[in-house]
Amino acid sequence: MDVFQKLNTASQKLGQAVKINYWTPADPTSNNEESYKYMFRLKHQLAKQCEDMKIRLKIDEDSNFLNPTSEAKLDITEALTELETARNQHQKTTLALHRAQVSSTISEKVVKEDKQTEAIKETVNHTLRLYSQILNLQEEGNKLKSQLREVRKERLTLKKDALMNMEEIRKVSKMKEKKVQSMKSEVLKQGQEYLEKYLNIAALTENVFQGLILGSNVNWATDPHLREIVLQLEKNFSV
């Protein structure tokens, strides 16, 4: 019976060990050299290390490893992009999972009326207040921006009008100048002509009167009028 009992215990242990064979989670306590868990873990480790070395050997056999063909390169780039998308997906889902966990724990705590419930409620209210403040400020900001835009539009139209007016003024003043100049020259010329003509007439008539007086042997020195006429020639007419 002793032998059978021994056999029984040994087979039970073996059965347990086979169950454990699927992988023993490592914990620091079970490093006892004799325990089956340790043995199986070591076995898995060695198998894994052998696999790694096999991979290394395979690389040497595969001549395409270091110089991939162009098709292989395309495959490689495709695989890399797929990898990136898969990784991003994984990270997103992990984030979502964490968020869900956090929110569930928070809701549990709030329901449980713990010491932390007060703090949680305070922070939530504070956050809500801040959000409403943010929305108000954003609205104000939008209003101010639209006002600013209106003012700028008006300024732009005013500037345009001012520019147009300046242009017109310049045109008009140019035209006026031209006219004035032309008129001046015309008028001047005519005036000058007339002046010359009448000066000549005056000089002529004076000379005629002088000749008359001198020729008629009248004593012109006594009569002031006659004297004037004779001496008037000395006055220079500047033409």
Place this chain on the structure above:
Amino acid sequence: MSVLKLFHKHPELNTASILLVETERQHQDKLAEAILAAQRSFNVNVHLADSLPLPTKNEANRPRIDLVVFIVNHFNSHSLELTKSYLQHLDVMYFLGRLCFLVSDARSAKSDRDILHAVREMAAQYSSPLLFTELQTEQGLATAADRLLVFTKVSAGFVPGVSSLFLNTLTSCSHPMESSPTKLSDTD
């Protein structure tokens, strides 16, 4: 040119080895202590170096290195240049998941944004993970040690079904974006 090779030595039973390379030897010792103090189910050998290639006279005594960690100092560009030159002395197999870059105190005011950007570029180029750690505090050291131990477990083959390349696909650094940070003021 002496190259640190991966598969030239036999692995030891239930033991993993980490190599910490840091040009200025600031955080290596504390990090090594934290790694040794962390809770784990396997033995760990931590080797410290400040440059590669490793001296050849110790070649025989050194075990197989499972994970190489480069601690890059992002306060000046000297360390980054040296690290890039050290990468030439590593066997190709290390780049498939047995290599890790580590940066400490990325939030400090002294850090140069361009150098940090360059470190990220380098990590993305070699498709290796880039860990941001806080090695000034106890808690930070413990966290960094735990993260490194996860990497060592996988690269030493202690986790069946997960190869170092699998973990690398999840943790490798992606290229940082080109755009400069957008200004918050409105453009008029």
